Amino acid sequence: MSERDDELSPAERRALDAWRAPEPPHDFEARVLAQAGQSPRGLRQVAVAALALVLVGGFFAARLLTGGASTFGEVRVAPGGDGGPSVEASPIADGVRS
């Protein structure tokens, strides 16, 4: 069946024309825009809060691995060649550092 074959007959067209669709409510546009504007902003706020949480968590995790972990004796910080800190891990064997 080609697309020309499905042309509606005049009676069918008349029937379908009688099935009028209602108009959108007068405040439809405003309602759509209000909702469209609200939700993405809410999502953005959640995303920013999640990012902040990850950064803060990462910061404390890094501190724990560097400064905090050294108190257990496994990690020490020594000056690097360029003057910056370098981290060395030295396993403890029988409680004696190598």
Next chain:
Amino acid sequence: MAGEIDELTLARARRGESPALSALVRHYQRPVYALVARLLVGPAGAARDDVAQEAFIRVVRGLPRFDPAGGAKLSTWILTVTTRTCLNAIRDRRRAAAVKPPEADAAPGDPEQAAADRQLRLRVEAAMAALPEEMRAVLVLRAYHDFDYDEIARAVGVEIGTVKSRLSRARMALREALTEETNLERA
């Protein structure tokens, strides 16, 4: 609907600029609302405002992903999003409690003609409501929104052959409704 919105407004709307989004909603709200109203018939019609709104929210959020150079008209894409939103809503609400259908709008003009038009309209609407929603969607997209077979197939998510068979069956239901009307007029 007078064609598509201009490219500049579309570009601004895609960037989320409020005046452009407002223009876009204003431009396409009538066909979107009409499509929703014709797909959500019977008890589901009570939800047409919410579903039309939901469809537009999806359009607004999906707009940055719409490719104007991709070949599809913006109106076709918007009505495709609307069709899918409607079909999902119908499936979701099928399990929900029935709600009161909206009152039929009164037809203006000659009272006798208005009554006849109203009868015809109710008969057509009843015939369409009796169809499965996918079949109704095919006829509505074809008859009211000038979708071609390929566009309908993509909107509804079926093969072109299925579109043709559904269209044929939907028209048969429509013809039966018209035959009943003719018989009633003769009686």
